Amino acid sequence: MKYFKILFSVFVLVMTLASCNSNKSEKASDELAVYQCPMKCEGEKTYSEAGSCPVCKMDLQPIESEDSKILNENDISDESIFNLTSTWNTEEGEKIQLEDLKGKTLVMVMIYTTCKAACPRLVADMRNIEAKIPETSLKDLRFVLVSIDPETDTPERLKAFAIENFMDGEQWTFLQGTEGSVREFANVLAVKYKQISPMDFSHSNIISVFNTEGELMHQQEGLGVDNKETIETILQLTQ
Amino acid sequence: MKTVLRLTICLLIFWVNTANCQSKMVTVKGDTYIPLYGRDSMQVTITDFQMDVYPVTNAQFLEFVKKYPKWQRSQVKKIFADNNYLINWKSDIALGDSQALNAPITNVSWFAANDYCECQGKRLPTVDEWEYVAMSNETLPDARTLESYNEYILGWYEKPKTFNNEIGSTFKNYWNIYDLHGLVWEWTSDFNSVLISGESRNDVDKDSSLFCGSAAVGATDLMNYAAFMRYAIRGSLKAKYSMKNLGFRCVQDINK
Known part of the structure; x- marks a missing residue:
């Protein structure tokens, strides 16, 4: 009986201490x-x-x-999208977090594969950007297409879409999330979307460029717009 | 045997305590209605769900940031909240002098509100759910055509600093829910789905190349100026914005 009491109080003590610990601020380095x-x-x-x-x-x-001055390897800056900790499925069937994309310049867009109106043009815009990037920079670059329709766009479907649109190379990544994680991601990108019928979404057409630390550097809004600035940003980042 | 009994009682008390901390919810019975902006301006069907009776209070949010230090003012990541986040608090874990414990929490970003609800096993309401509950007055589930209903809301828009009032200080609606109008604006999970235009302040042109399908979405009842204001403000928000008259409450699905 006594043992039990002692054990219990120790347990409570440990819990209390443990919860306090996380509050401690980091030591000043000066x-x-x-x-x-x-x-x-x-x-x-x-x-x-x-x-x-x-x-x-x-x-x-x-x-x-x-x-x-230099951030620790494992540190993520405050403005980085790598602060999002949700898990995503790729078109290859792997499970990744956004942080796994760290180290490459990221060009991201939100689409859905059943889209007939704007998405083909958005995808074309992405390919146009890719075409203007020299071979040497491509290896430091990742084009990421995030589905806003995670129910329909399974990894298999995304893979088929990739092959169909000649986007099956290593620099292309397709992501399937959950309703919650996609909403959160869209909020970070300031992309707006709404399901207007079971098959169709209306959504903003925005292509976003992130640096290797996951910080937003540039956003291109609209369809078929001049992508000069976007490409300049990418070239600067991959130099 | 005695030990087991005592332990059970201890756990029970503990559980009751935490259960008490959860805010009160009531069931909202679903139905079909036509929102101001809907899918193809068509009807929207709401399934039954539970909603918090009151908006989340300063006191509740204070408990939350104590438990999850990553949402304290000095710890929060810039990507998740702008500079106005909890700006009137005295410190990371102390409210400002003029802030009542029982007043609704404001100056929170969507990310903070979203995480708060998730940590309680709940979620933010969708725009359609929120508007569905909010179209009721004291006695009718849909009072949008009543002049008194619209006058009440517009009257609130003219009152200054209602965010300092305590929760429960406005009327109890048909669903036994308080404060949807008259206290603060509230975050919704898909606030960013409103496509009145790209960004209300940026482009006035509805047919701009920014959206596909934007022409399919239009107002069903332009007379409903009060609701129009709500949609307009949602359209202008970004998820990391914190405003002094914008709070939130949570909802929960009913498991069948």
Whole structure:
């Protein structure tokens, strides 16, 4: 009986502590500030305290440690779409998270395969963009087509659509989510859509370009519009 | 044996406590109706569902951010909320001086509202569901043709700072639900499905190349100015926006 009480109280204590832990803010990193002469009179010599240079008598200046500038490999910036943690099916039948696309420049669009009006033109717009990108940049690029009709657009269907539209190359990815995850994704892209009949959706025609960290860099709105800016953005990002 | 009994009682008390924290819900019986903007301006069928009686309050949201620190003002990712997110709070876990515990939470983004409902095992209502419940007055399920109904809502639009009022301070409607009109605007799950135009402020041209099927969607009742305002504001929102007169409530499907 006593054992049980002790066990229980320990359990409660651990739970309480554990919930507190997550609240702790990260330690300030400026404890490790390093100072250096702005003229570098003594080469790369550094000091741990503020003061003046023994050679030129100028005030020592703090050096920003490089770590604070470069994000940790695993860190995701606040503006990144990789903050979305939902799981998606690809046309190859794999399960991925958006974060798995990290490291490549992403060109994303939302479509559905049964669409007869705007989507073929949107898809054509995507292919036109691809055609204007030099071979060398293509390997750093991913074209991602997200279905807004996750019920109809199964991985098999997406695969068939990819083959039919000559978009089966490695740089093309098709994604099937759930109703909730697609809605959330559309909200990040500011894409609006609504099912207007069982077969048809009306939706905004927006092509979005993301950098390798998943941050939105450019959006092209409308059908068959001049894609010069979009391509310039992509070329800059893949250089 | 005694131990087991005690443990059961403990767990029971715990469970009752958490169950109490869940806000009260009532059942809304589904039907078919014609919303202001619908599929091909046609009828929309609503299946039965449960809806929160009141909008989510400051106190409830405060509990939520304590439990999920990622939604605290200083922790929230910029992609999920703009700078106005909980802007009037004193700190991450303290309300502002002028904010009543029982007033509806506002200055929250769609992502925060959406996650709040998901964490309670609920979801945000769709536009069609929300409008369906909101077209009732005290006695009728559909009071949209009554002059008094429209006057009440338009009268509210003229009142300043109603978001500071406590929940339950407006009328109880046909479904026993409070505060759909008269307190705050509310987020809906598919607010971004409104295609009046690309973005109401950007392009006035309905036939712009931004949408396919935009011409298929039109207002069924242009007299319903109050509802028109709601659709217009939804059309201008982005999911990370936080506004001081925009709150939310949750709904739940009924498992059959």
